[in-house]
Amino acid sequence: MQRDTVEIREGSWEALGAQATEIRHLVFIEEQGVSREEEWDGRDGECHHFLALLNGRPVGTARLLPDAHIGRVAVLAGARGHGIGAALMHAAIEAARRHGHAVVELASQTHALEFYARLGFAAHGPEFLDAGIPHRNMRLLLGDR
Numbered sequence: 649m650q651r652d653t654v655e656i657r658e659g660s661w662e663a664l665g666a667q668a669t670e671i672r673h674l675v676f677i678e679e680q681g682v683s684r685e686e687e688w689d690g691r692d693g694e695c696h697h698f699l700a701l702l703n704g705r706p707v708g709t710a711r712l713l714p715d716a717h718i719g720r721v722a723v724l725a726g727a728r729g730h731g732i733g734a735a736l737m738h739a740a741i742e743a744a745r746r747h748g749h750a751v752v753e754l755a756s757q758t759h760a761l762e763f764y765a766r767l768g769f770a771a772h773g774p775e776f777l778d779a780g781i782p783h784r785n786m787r788l789l790l791g792d793r
Contacts, residue, residue: 652730657702657738659761661692664699666722668692668709675722683777696747698739700732709733711739716749745790752790758782 655758676682691713700708701725701753707727711720714781723732744752755778756764769786776783 653703654730654732654735655704656735657699657701658739658743659697659699661695661697664709665692665698666696667706668711671706671709671724672720672722674707674724676720676779679725680779680781686779694786696743698736698743700727700736701728702730702732704735705760708736710736710740712743713748716744716747718744718750718752718754721754733763734767737764741767741788741790751792752788755783756786758784761786 661668672687676687677684692711695711695713698710698712699706702708709720710716710718710722718737721733721736723736741752751763752769754764754769756769756771759777762777764786765771767788769788771784771786773785
């Protein structure tokens with residue numbers, strides 16, 4: 649039996665945006681009901697992007713903003729449970745470290761708090777709504793990890 653292969657590509661919006669757009673549209677707009685206006689915030693051009701491929705097929709994406717916030721982490725429903733989200737996060741964290749950041753932050757949907765906690769993130773501050781979905785801020789100190 650052949651093992652699944654996961655590949656993470658890094659690059660600009662120009663390089664990865666077409667595939668990332670499709671994934672984010674399916675996950676955030678169609679599956680979660682986020683409005684187009686909230687999803688497409690105009691910041692993609694300034695971000696470092698990540699695209700996950702499962703057996704060569706694009707199935708996940710994430711972005712790293714210049715201030716070391718990780719966002720728009722999305723994995724297609726049929727590809728969940730294969731470690732794609734964790735692979736995307738490890739790539740984004742390593743990119744933040746390469747860029748000299750000491751801390752990485754994100755706003756987690758509350759249902760995903762445990763996922764990020766397993767990666768070392770700690771929640772802080774109150775719960776809040778973003779795009780009508782409950783979130784909490786989380787932080788990971790990079791240090792010498």
